[in-house]
Amino acid sequence: MRWPRQLMSLLVVLALLAGPPVVLVLLVGPPVRGWPSTEQVRAWVQQPLTEQTLTAALTIGAWLLWLLLAYTVAVRALIRLRRTVGWLRRLPLPTPLQATASGMAGAAVFGVATNTVTIAPPQPSPPLTAGMPEDSDGVSPIHEDTAASDDGIHLAGGWLPDEVAEQVAAAAALVWLRRRRDYRPHQPDPNRREELNAAGLPPTVAAVQAALADAPAPSVAPEPSGSFAALVGVFPVGGVGVSGPGTLSIGRGLLITALLAGQHLRTPTLVTTRATLTSLLGGNAQALDRRLPQLNAVETIHDATRLVESAPSLRIVLLLEEECDGYNVRDLADMAAMAGGRAVVLGGWPAGPTWQAAPTGHLHDPSRPEEPGPRLCVLDQVAATDLLAVIVHPDPAPPTPATPHPPLPHVAPPKARLPRQATRGEPRSRPDASTRRLRLRVLGEPTLLVDGEPLTIRRSAALQILVFLAAAHPTGADTPQLTDAIWPGVPRRSLTGRLYTTLSELRTAIRDASGLHVIEHTDDRYRLNPAHLNVDLWQLQAAIHHAATAVTNTTAAWQTVVDAYPADLAAGRTWPWLDPIRETTRRHVIDACAALADAEPDPQRGLAVLQAGLRIDPYNADLHARARSALTAHGDHEAATELHDHYLRLLSHAGLDDNALDRLSNSPSSRTGASHE
Structure with a gap:
């Protein structure tokens, strides 16, 4: 309940507004008793630091601080009043016919139980005057209408x-x-x-x-x-x-x-x-x-x-x-x-x-x-x-390699190893919380494991918060970032309580099951504690970073990247914030597959690596061109044709055109395959 806290805040503000003036008037007197005389000014110039002048300076400072506080409270009150008035202006009022119908319905329920009252359906809104001006910015005001018969979605900019x-x-x-x-x-x-x-x-x-x-x-x-x-x-x-x-x-x-x-x-x-x-x-x-x-x-x-x-x-x-x-x-x-x-x-x-x-x-x-x-x-x-943005086709010119993009969040997992988990046959006694660590699996179906057993998370928003903190903000996210990601398009002021409730239930469930505080809250930023939590995505990112900077044993490093990717990030989830990070992670693994295939001297093993890449992303045209070239170079023209036809059917079923293979017909991978033929 929020009203006791709001009432206490109001009482504190009133005490701060009324208390200092009363104390100052009782102890010192009114702030202004008239202008100083000439003799008082001359005496102050000759000896400025006296007990009376210091008392007057402190009194003036106290009154100035109180005026600053009063000004701040008045400004906040005016802002709140303006918002309330604006909300009341946008509040749709019932038409006279709707008010009459509501009154008749109330009378039928509370006063006329034995009679049947027929209520006419509400009439359409009266015709609007032609040529009515729009808002000053040229955009018509969009009023939210929450009637059940709307069959639509309200947005910040329309319906x-x-x-x-x-x-x-x-x-x-x-x-x-x-x-x-x-x-x-x-x-x-x-x-x-x-x-x-x-x-x-x-x-x-x-x-x-x-x-x-x-x-x-x-x-x-x-x-x-x-x-x-x-x-x-x-x-x-x-x-x-x-x-x-x-x-x-x-x-x-x-x-x-x-x-x-x-x-x-x-x-x-x-x-x-x-x-x-x-x-x-x-x-x-x-x-x-x-x-x-x-x-x-x-x-x-x-x-x-x-x-x-x-x-x-x-x-x-x-x-x-x-x-x-x-x-x-x-x-x-x-x-x-x-x-x-x-x-x-x-x-x-x-x-x-x-x-x-x-x-x-x-x-x-x-x-x-x-x-x-x-x-x-x-x-x-x-x-x-x-x-x-989702309708226009991209520019026909391919993007230049120098185009910058924001980097993928990366966090190095702690060096501490995951302790031995209890098996099903052993009693599940609680180990020492100081040596215990949980495991969050976000590659594939998101799951939080406690002693190897999945923890039931009731709220879908709570599970989304866990994945969001692990994948998008491993160093921490503030309240606006969380609300904008979990509930996009909804005003933040209506989501703060929902976010706090969701986080409170999530932290309580984890603490009751493991005795650990996994989600830290410092400086209004929420962060997963890497000392208590092991995340498979963090391990994959560490492997990607190691492979990208490795000087020796690069083949083994990139194979580690491929092996650490069991499935897409939060597979099956349709959270809007997820797609860029999911696609970026997938591209890193595809890079690993392409690097392994290029470095593999055995054509059969290279083809197997490309096939593994196609299982990771069956829509990528470059991988298909590489695999088709490898099959052609190996002399298996029938398999190459079958792969090509299957890819065209896949693109057609997805609603994509089949120009990708034509654009890649002169790619380096295709020319390499042709040279082997």
């Missing part, structure tokens, strides 16, 4: 339907598969460890992934092509204008939704002008059309008309109202409708119906006030830009 959120998560997974496919192993070099890291995805994507991880999986997966057809079916055949405070937010959501659907259809799904893109995305709209195959960005409406007429397909045409002045958009809308698409004008459309757009994403047709309108995805510029 996504469940189907769109699932497409975002699928696109994010595709980003990591594409990175795995395109990575080329490096030769062992301690100066190039920084290049092995992969940048994480933006915060909005992480928030979507975390929200989906906590939500139950849908019973039936939606058809991607059907989702785009449903999006097109929202709008009337002849096109529609959208006006209101949520216009630009809905335009961004429509842009992202259409582009996500186009990834599955593999055809352009959106036609728009560069002026519209700039209005929606700001400076982030530059050169998007070259990196988005699903997008056709043109200069003018005339270009859009020619494009739709020459290549009819299922598309959405997105335009601004200002661009339609003096141009008949009806022909463009008719051509788009003939191909099964729709034209949407942001800001109103004099030649067709105009729907009102609420900041929450709800659309309202003024000609049908009795029918509730659909709700579309709404995003601000930051959220839309973040989501574009």
Whole structure:
């Protein structure tokens, strides 16, 4: 319970505010008794250090300290009051009809038990006035609506339907598969460890992934092509204008939704002008059309008309109202409708119906006030830009080796050995806590072992905290880092209590089972104690560091790296913060496999090492090219063809193109294999 602590804090603050003035007035008197006379000033100049002057100086200092304290308390109170007023302003109030319905329901429950009361369903929100201004920053305010019928995910920058959120998560997974496919192993070099890291995805994507991880999986997966057809079916055949405070937010959501659907259809799904893109995305709209195959960005409406007429397909045409002045958009809308698409004008459309757009994403047709309108995805510029990161294709030019990346967290494991563990047949007496050490296994299924037996951790967030501290921050993480990683997209102020409760239960469970304090808390940083805990990832990182700096016996050193990698980091877990560290760790091991294969004089053993690398990462195109070249050099053309076909099927099933092998056809490994043939 927090209220006793808050009450005690309030009493202490009041005592500090009221106590010093009372004491000063009673002991010394009021702070000001009038200005000093000329004789008093002359006497002070002649003899400044007297008992009276020292007392006056101390009194003035005490009053100044009290004024500083009062000023600090007043500022904090004003900040808290401002936040409360802002929260109250954003609090959605019930409409008169909803208030009446609530009152009728209460009367039915408490006063009229014998009568049946029929409550009419809530009516749609009243139409918004066309042309209402947006916020000063050009982004519509997104109010959270926690109704159970929303079927969507709230973000800091908008709202996504469940189907769109699932497409975002699928696109994010595709980003990591594409990175795995395109990575080329490096030769062992301690100066190039920084290049092995992969940048994480933006915060909005992480928030979507975390929200989906906590939500139950849908019973039936939606058809991607059907989702785009449903999006097109929202709008009337002849096109529609959208006006209101949520216009630009809905335009961004429509842009992202259409582009996500186009990834599955593999055809352009959106036609728009560069002026519209700039209005929606700001400076982030530059050169998007070259990196988005699903997008056709043109200069003018005339270009859009020619494009739709020459290549009819299922598309959405997105335009601004200002661009339609003096141009008949009806022909463009008719051509788009003939191909099964729709034209949407942001800001109103004099030649067709105009729907009102609420900041929450709800659309309202003024000609049908009795029918509730659909709700579309709404995003601000930051959220839309973040989501574009999982849609845009990387630049065609390969990254240069000099591109710096943040280094992988590394911690050297302590030299103390793991004590002998009790077997199942021996009594499980508690050993001395000073010589006892636990084992945390994070490669594969995360497990905390106490005397060789797994410890049950009830909270999934607690297990995630253990892995996070071991993999991402072995030297310690503060409260903001933990909350941002474990619960991305949720305000920190609402998570502090949840974090403390989770950590308290975790530390208590470990202490009761082993008598050890595994998680240290110093200077608001939480850290795993390496003196009490043995982590398999730390041992792997120590082996990687040793192999990268070894001068002799390098083959044995890199074999140790491969042997220390039983499975992916936290295999099967979908924590958003995990992907960059998991990919970096995997790349280190792939480097070890490639180095072993290059150094192996026996072709058969070299092929076995490459096959081991393919089991670690079956999507890597460079390893496949090396293995195919080794099979070809050995004369086993049938096995090489079978490996190639299997790899193409794997890429197709994952939604990746098969251009990787073409790009690597002239790689050094391929040319080496060809020379042996």
